[in-house]
Amino acid sequence: MLSKNPITTSLFDLFKVGPGPSSSHTIGPMKASYNFLHQLNTLPIEIAQKGKQIQIHLYGSLSATGKGHGTDRAIVGGLLGWQPHTCDPKALNGLMKVQEDKYSIVFQGIAILISATSLTYHKGKTDFPHPNTMILQLLDEAGNVLFEGEYYSVGGGFIQQKGQPPEGSTDRQPAYPYSTMEQLKVHLKTNGLALAQLMIQNEQALTGLPEKEILRKIDQIQDFMHKAVKRGIRAKGILPGSIRLQRKAPVLYERAKQHASATDSFLSFMNAYCLAASEENAAGSIVVTAPTSGASGVFPGLTYLMKYHFHYSPQKMRDGMLAAAAIGFLVKHNASISGAEMGCMGEIGTASAMGAAMLTYAAGGSIEAVEAAAEIGIEHHLGMTCDPIGGYVQIPCIERNAMGAAKAYNAYLLAMTVEPGMQKISFDSVIKVMRATGRDMSKKYKETSEAGLALSVTEC
Structure with a gap:
C-alpha cells in the first residue's frame, strides 16, 4: 500500500545545500x-x-x-x-x-x-x-x-527526532494534495493545470513564499550545482581518504573538448560534469542533495548539459526542476531515498528517475511521458546495492553518478519515442516494487560496506 497522507515536503527541503560527502x-x-x-x-x-x-x-x-x-x-x-x-x-x-x-x-x-x-x-x-x-x-x-x-x-539530509513530528512537517496543506502519481494526474486533468503550475501553487501554500521568490530560489539551487561542476572540472589531485583515488573529471573534460565535434560528444561532457560534482562531494565541498549527496552528481551533470549545450531557457530549466521534485517527493513519501533502507536504488535510482522526468518535461513531454521516463529510471536501478569501498563516497559512487545520468537520458529518449499508453508499468507500481526490494535486500548491501564491491579491494 502507498501512503494515503498528502505530500507536504518543500522543494527546498528536497534540494538542500550542504557539505559532502x-x-x-x-x-x-x-x-x-x-x-x-x-x-x-x-x-x-x-x-x-x-x-x-x-x-x-x-x-x-x-x-x-x-x-x-x-x-x-x-x-x-x-x-x-x-x-x-x-x-x-x-x-x-x-x-x-x-x-x-x-x-x-x-x-x-x-x-x-x-x-x-x-x-x-x-x-x-x-x-x-x-x-x-x-x-x-x-x-x-x-x-x-x-x-x-x-x-x-x-x-537526503532529512532527520527525525524520537517523539517529535518528522522534519519539514507543517500544519499547512498543499493547494492540490496528492500522495500518488495517479492522484497527481487527476489534479492536473481536473483543474487544467500544467505540472509546473501545480508544483508552484503547492509550494506557495506550504511555504507562504511568492512565486517570484520560489523561482529565484530554484535558480540559486541550480547555481550551487553548477558551481560544483565548475570547481570539479578544474580541481586536480587525490581525494581524501585511504583509497587515494585520483580525480578524473578534469581529464575527462579536456578530452571531451578535444573531441567536441564527435556525434556523442555531449555524453563525454555529461560524464565530465557528473564526475566533477560528485568528486567535489567526495572531497567534502558544498553540493546540493538531489535527492542525496551521494547522488549529487547526476543533476548537475544533466542541468549543466541542458544549460550550456542544449541552451534551454531559464524557465524551461525551472519547469524541469519542478517536474523532478514531483518524482522525488513520490519516492521519498512512498518508499525511501535512504541508502541505508533502499541501497543505491534509493539514491542514484531516484536521482536518475528525477533526471529523466526533468529532461522529458523540459522537452515538452506530457505528464504521461514524464511518468514513463521516471518509471523507466527507477525500474532499471531496482536492486542496486550500496557498497562503498572503505565507507567513502568514491568507489563505485562517483562513476555511478555518471551512469545514473546516462540512464536518465536514455529513459527520456525511450519515453519521448513511444506512445505513453504502451508503457505497461505505472510509476506507482514501480515504487511499490522498489519499497519491497529495499525491505528484502540484505543489510550488508545497504551502506554498511560489509559486502559486494566494498570487499573487492584490500586497502593498504
Missing part, C-alpha cells in the same frame, strides 16, 4: 547535533549546570561507515553551532583529524570538552525505527543521563 552521514548528523545544542540551551539551568560530559552513540550505517563519511566531524560541527548551508567546508574537513583533538561545546555559559572518545560506534543489529540512528546524551559527573536526544537520519 553524504547527506545521511554528514548533513543529517550535523543538523541533529545542532538541534541537540539548541535543546541544551533551553534546559532548566539547574539541570544544565550538572552537565559534565557529552556522549554520542552511533548505530547502523552511521556506525559502519560513519568515519569514512565524516560523521564524526559533522556532529562536532553541529555541536559547535555550525549548520550545513552556512558552514565553511574547509573548516569542517579540518575537524577530528587526530584522536587527541578536543573541542569546547558551550551552552548556557557551560563548556564541555568533547573528542573522539566521546563517540561510540555500536555494531550489530538494532531495533530502532531507522538504521541510521544517533543518540546524543548530556551526562553528569557520575555518568548519569541528564538529557538525551534520539535522532534518525532518514536520507
